[in-house]
Amino acid sequence: VWATVYRRAFLREHGLAFPEGRYADLGCSGFVALAAGESAVLRTVCVRRPERRQGGGTAAGTRAETPAVAAALLDQVELVLDRAAARDLPEDRARALFAQLFAEVLDTAAAAPRGRAFFRRAGRLHRRYRPAGHRTRTVRARLLRRGAYTAFRALPALGRLTARARAYATRSALRRRRALTYAWYLRRPLDENLAVFAAYWGRGYACNPAAIHRKARELAPHIRSVFLVKEKELPHMPDDVESVVIGSRRYWEVMARAKYTFNNVNFEHSVVKRPGTVHVQTHHGTPLKRMGVDQIEYRAVAAATGSFGKLMRRVDRWDCSLSSNAHSTEVWSGAYPSAFEHLEYGYPRNDRYYTATPGEVAAIRERLGVPEDRVALLYAPTYRDYPRDVSAQFDLARFCAELGEEFVVLLRAHYFLDGDAGLRQAVADGRLIDVTSLRDTEDVCLASDALITDYSSIMFDYANLDRPIVTYADDWDVYRDTRGVYFDLLAEPPGHVARTQRELIEVLTSGRWADDRSAALRSAFRARFCEFDDGQAAERVVRRVLLGQPEEELPAPIPLRERLPAPAAAVSRPRTPAR
Structure with missing residues (x-):
């Protein structure tokens, strides 16, 4: 709203003000569009507003929206369209206003799951207020008008899969079959009790994911936990850990259907972040060296990193980022600028230093x-x-x-x-x-x-x-x-x-x-x-992510002075140097 300049007399003349409720900026902009006789665009940038990127995750933002909050968007749309219906707008202006409002509705509906109630109400509004002569040009808008909720939800994934299928067509038949297999499993419902773990690009049962995996089997036995590994690592996996070979048919199935995923690096680029899933980035160390986009100015490292655009698309899949100290939280915020939630719980792999x-x-x-x-x-x-x-x-x-x-x-x-x-x-x-x-x-x-x-x-x-x-x-x-x-x-x-x-x-x-x-x-x-x-990091992660417990119910941090790490075995007294 504040990116537009209004004459004070214009606002007073038409009694324009922000309506009540959330998404009031949308309502106010709609009222202005109805009242304005003229508008102009200034092609000089006057204001710059740094704004955090909104990634594909759901934990930090959209997942927290209640149905009432999501419905507030439609309240504002209906408010504007009711006022527009009471006025005899020229057809071109009515169509433009309608298209502008429903572009916002469609983007909001596609960004994260809002539920059938939101979708059905949006469809009713679309059918009721659609101006004469308005052409529904996009597939999304046609599906909304028809009330095709399931197809609308599947459309983004199908579109990405179609693009990937074209790329795979130039590669081996094996990769094409994998893409089709993945596409098939992506159409199936999520398994709410399936969690996938991986560490170091499949190099074995290690690090924070392994520590969380062990604690999950203890505290959340109803969750089926599988660990992803390369085929050559299978003989080294613990016998009691269910393993899935990366690239196999089962791999694509669990990646498509798992509600929860944990990794200390990134999953491959072709993995789709489905709405409703929760991805926890556990990391594998506290950063001294530059990470993520902070590497851009260091040419040798940046060249080895590859595409930072692809990196950020992978980061956008994160819902939660694990931190072992405030320094890490600050670094992850700048090095991986996206809309994930920081879990300042400690590193689960370090629990052993206090429990051994x-x-x-x-x-x-x-x-x-x-x-x-x-x-x-x-x-x-x-x-x-x-x-x-x-x-x-x-x-x-x-x-x-x-x-x-x-x-x-x-x-x-x-x-x-x-x-x-x-x-x-x-x-x-x-x-x-x-x-x-x-x-x-x-x-x-x-x-x-x-x-x-x-x-x-x-x-x-x-x-x-x-x-x-x-x-x-x-x-x-x-x-x-x-x-x-x-x-x-x-x-x-x-x-x-x-x-x-x-x-x-x-x-x-x-x-x-x-x-x-x-x-x-x-x-x-x-x-x-x-x-x-403090030895309780894995428990905090499991209780918060897999069991859904609120922060106040998690184990309280033990003060540093009261922690008792495992003692060294040898008598480590320095000897007196020879004279």
């Missing part, structure tokens, strides 16, 4: 082969978006040798042990244990006594354990300028920072890695980034 017992920790260490008298250092560097010869810049074999007999290194990285004689010897001597292939990162973290990492998001999860963290930032300047970051890690680290391998060895052998300064830095880091993680 000392006996479990000891059992994991024994399984990994960690000696009881050694301090286990987990070394977990992150991926780089630029060329980097890791083995040349960090001599891991020499690092293990110079640490001494007190430590054992748990390696979680992309080193090639078979091709390095020094690393093979470190393994043989018991100074190095390769845990890269282990699927459960939480187990590896629980088994360790301290973490060494660079810029990996593992630091945010590990901080929940309240165990020492050492940052090895030998290429921070390059990483920051190439990848982009949200804050200066070196100014706000979770522990001591080393810029060279010599500094790193000195921090560890001197005992500074576990001193009071390390504890103070870690305490501040935990307060900022472990805000919502």
Whole structure:
């Protein structure tokens, strides 16, 4: 409404004001159109209004609309059309006003499910007030006029499927059959008790989706939960987890009919977001590096990301976005600007850091082969978006040798042990244990006594354990300028920072890695980034999403000072440095 300028005398002369109720802007605009004798368009932009994108999700906006709120739109339309009927408008103006009002009605009806009552009333209004000579040009309008509710609801999905079918026609017959299979299942009703889970593009049973899946089977046994995996991952799936192979016929069926979907990345582009479904984006880490559309200004990363338009269309399928701290909530809001709801519940995968017992920790260490008298250092560097010869810049074999007999290194990285004689010897001597292939990162973290990492998001999860963290930032300047970051890690680290391998060895052998300064830095880091993680995240998600419980009935957050993370198994007291 405020994008239009009115003469004050015009408003007073015709007694124009906003009508009562919701959608009053539509009613006011209609009254103005009836009263106006002249109007003009100024082709210069005078006002810019930043407005959050409205995605395809239903949780944050349209799902919350009650039938009464949706009906208010039709109240305003009827109010304007009643006033128009009382006036002898020229046919062209009557048709234009009618088309304008019902364009809004059709867009609203198509955006999200409003129910048969809304649709039927809209159809009655269309038939009653349709001006003479008005031609119903669109399929949507014809279906509304005829009261064909089921066909109207199916039309958007069928239209998208038709476009996809044309694209598939140029590809293999197998893909065409998959499209037809998916189209068939999309016509079937939603399964209100079906939930689909996936993690890391089908790489196995892991991360936040797996933690939510486990809790769902406990608290919501009426929900049938299936996990999506690649075919080669099937042998590694737990025996008691129902698995569906990505790309199979069952995959297209569950994707078409599931009421709930959980993923820590995005589903493939061809997946249709059906009205009434709930998609939860769980994410898989707290962001230090730039994410989503925030990557656009970093050319190397943006090129690898691909189409940001396609990315945002996938983001528009999100209904809920999970956060483990306020920092993440802020980042997700800007990096993925769409109309999803933030669930500030913590990361379900981090629940284990508060529920694991000392006996479990000891059992994991024994399984990994960690000696009881050694301090286990987990070394977990992150991926780089630029060329980097890791083995040349960090001599891991020499690092293990110079640490001494007190430590054992748990390696979680992309080193090639078979091709390095020094690393093979470190393994043989018991100074190095390769845990890269282990699927459960939480187990590896629980088994360790301290973490060494660079810029990996593992630091945010590990901080929940309240165990020492050492940052090895030998290429921070390059990483920051190439990848982009949200804050200066070196100014706000979770522990001591080393810029060279010599500094790193000195921090560890001197005992500074576990001193009071390390504890103070870690305490501040935990307060900022472990805000919502208290061991109850999975329960909150299940109760809120699958059981529909209101926020006030969810488990109350445990204050940080009262949380008891799983204790480290080894006696991690720093030794007195040699004089």
